[in-house]
Amino acid sequence: MAAPSYNLVTGAxxxxxxxLDHFATSLGCPERHQxxxxxxxxxxxxxxxxxxxxxxxxTAAYMGMTEMLEATFVPHKSLDADAEELAISRAIGAIAxxxxxxxxxxAIVFDDIGFRILLRRFEDGQMKLDETLLDPENLNSGGSFNELARRYQAADLGHLEL
Structure with a gap:
């Protein structure tokens, strides 16, 4: 089974x-590939x-764009659940x-499992987190998303519907 991925789509x-330089630096990813x-x-x-x-x-029709920046983040399969939660929260923090x-x-950030929107920047520039990220039974069992919750309002952002 492939590891879940988390995807950013925004304007170019x-x-x-x-x-890539921003994300690699923010997330401590020293190995680069062209x-x-x-x-x-x-x-x-x-x-x-x-x-x-x-x-x-x-995706272009959904976003109303003709050119998009897309970024994909994939936690390593070798991580345990706590380390994966932390990696995902760090990736979403770097995206924010x-x-x-x-x-x-x-901009939207969504997972490739249920296409749940996890972070959204609206046209007015406001950013919101999906409320499921704060659920200790979901991805926040270790409290990794609490810092992001202090910075952004949580709401039900729904699913990406293409």
Whole structure:
């Protein structure tokens, strides 16, 4: 079974390499690869790409964009549940930081299991966390998402429907 991935989609406000540099630095991923643009560290692997509406019509239509920055974060399968929770919270924290540094169009972060939206930047720039991230029975058993909850309002963000 493949490890779950967590995916960012936003407007192409920077190059894929610039986004990768931010995430690799923020998440301590020293191993870099050029094709595809990716990096890995002790906890996870991250890849970035710029995609167009021709390459991903459904997502482009959902987001109302013709060019998108997409980033994928995959925790290593070798992590135990607590370490995976921490890796996911660090990845979502790095994404939120990226979105604050690079204001622009709306953005979503979703998982590839149920396509649950976990973080969303709305068109007005406001960011919200999905309330399931704060559930100790879900991904917050160790309290890894509590810091993000202090910074962003929690709400039911629903699922990505393409």
């Amino acid at each position: 406000v920077v190059t894929a390499q610039e986004a 094709s595809p643009a990716s990096a890995s560290g002790a906890e996870l692997w991250v890849a970035t790409a710029i995609t167009t509406a021709d390459e991903d019509r459904d 930081e990226f979105l604050e540094v690079h204001p622009g169009p709306q």
